[in-house]
Amino acid sequence: MSEEIAVIEGDGIGQEVIPAAVEVLDAIAETDASVGPFEYVAADAGDAVAAETGEALPDETYELAANADATLFGAAGETAADVILPLREAVGSFVNVRPARAYPGVDAVRPETDVVFLRENTEGVYAGHEDRLSDDLSTLTRVVTSTGSRRLAEYACEFVADGRGPDHRDGFTVAHKANVMRETDGRFREEVLAVADEHGIEADEELMDAFATKLPLDPSQYGVVVCPNLAGDVLSDLAAGLVGGLGLLPSANVGADNGLFEPVHGSAPDIAGEGVANPTAAILSAAMLLEHLGYAEAADRVRDSVESVLADGPRTGDLGGSATTAEMTDAIVDGL
Amino acid sequence: MSEEIAVIEGDGIGQEVIPAAVEVLDAIAETDASVGPFEYVAADAGDAVAAETGEALPDETYELAANADATLFGAAGETAADVILPLREAVGSFVNVRPARAYPGVDAVRPETDVVFLRENTEGVYAGHEDRLSDDLSTLTRVVTSTGSRRLAEYACEFVADGRGPDHRDGFTVAHKANVMRETDGRFREEVLAVADEHGIEADEELMDAFATKLPLDPSQYGVVVCPNLAGDVLSDLAAGLVGGLGLLPSANVGADNGLFEPVHGSAPDIAGEGVANPTAAILSAAMLLEHLGYAEAADRVRDSVESVLADGPRTGDLGGSATTAEMTDAIVDGL
Ligand SMILES: CC(C)[C@H](C(=O)O)[C@@H](O)C(=O)O
């Protein structure tokens, strides 16, 4: 039986980097009999389909993602939130896994950075109950449950116990703002620390503002970082700035048995259509997809090849090179 | 008539750096007949007074701050939020001004950093309506008003028009998360941009997560940054990490005619009592106090002296030197 992979390129460079990621998946499936076969099913989402149909995320696309074994998503433009937030829901994702590491050969503000953010993916301000109470006043209801916090913490403990965190740090750090959001982040913090304790996993904590100061000063003190939704969004994007930008960063939206894999970068309209987008983030997202489907060794092959190409292979303009997307992708495929 | 300055040292190194700041104020008042005289009134706040009386912020301290011409605050330990949030309210502060710049002679991750955050100081998640709705569920009501957003924006426009922003950038940037918090940050964003437009001030915008990526990659593209409350907290602390840490960063909580001035750093229990704390942030906070009282020239004298000492004077351990708080303070006083 083949595994069904939903492929949603979306807008802009999504249409260039997702084909590159599929090429890598194909090369893996061809050279490793234990992997696949994969059946790719394409679907639309983003600004272009919204302009045509009025819907940034057509029902068919939602259903496809909900029922696939895994989904590869590129990027969306103006409609990003209308696409990605429902897609995360479609795959039942409760954690957004965001590794941010620097690579030898790539300029980084902080080359020692090697952190993995585990971001709560359903609650916080993203739960999205907003009201316009008067001409002057709007409110948003931020939501934190023990169920959601514990589910994330269980995942974090397993992640750490499986040795999937960076080598330089045991356990994990929980980042929050419980000194101000005492009831909501207080609940989050308490549940996450309690679950760590139950599993005998070392956990320390940091206020999210203090974390934002300390990460640039000394990234080596952090490994796995567990955060509420918006904190995880902002702090992982900060880490992206320290490792050289969004062109390198993959992410996984993990659900109970489904997953959505996407580069952290956006649709980059300024360079879209020119064939020069950096495929690394999409290809590393495909590696996370392979890992999710149980092909850990294949995932490592992809990562190793990406690493060698970043170290001394052809590179795209954002990395100071002049390679096209195709040239860089070919080099990664050749190096598998 | 003398001007009354409430002096709240608080806990830990607050008791070392605030006296240093008062020494500098005294030296200014003595050498500049147009400044002062100042009458200092001391009051307690923080962990120590909480342990004694059960109240981290005694009523007398609140009243003193509310009625003084300006308040100088050091730091509080565990009780920081119980002290600083009501104190901001006591002085009627609606904007938290947080300059973050690197200095020649001080190691910085990003030496080009020179930004001023104008943080909304009354609303957002800090408005603090939290509820425990069930054993599983807690909520927080985030609050944004047009009144609060416009008041901050008016301040920002005046700030920019008065040339108080960094020289390298015109206008200001508004950082928000209106793609997710559409109603609340949508209101904030819209009102701030509208006020800028009314005043003919150039304003651009950035999603707060994108801002967190871009600031470390290229801080020179930003000058004045206008933010909702929590965004301002986190993003300004990020900037602190880029300029070398919290030891250098002053802040002003500005109200209609009152103000509370505090270093961004905390009580640093690890080094408290040893006389080695870096007095720079407190002394620069005193400079902001002078500016607030209308003594712009005196404020510049303080800043210039701090800058020379940072460039080649005695410095404390956090800056790689071995000077005591007293030695560094003396050098700054001598250089006035
Ligand atoms: C597009 C936006 C809704 C999204 C988010 O805030 O989660 C993005 O920033 C991300 O992190 O994937």
Ligand SMILES: CC(C)[C@H](C(=O)O)[C@@H](O)C(=O)O
């Ligand atoms: C102590 C805490 C409540 C405070 C805040 O979040 O505002 C601090 O982080 C600050 O920025 O002054």
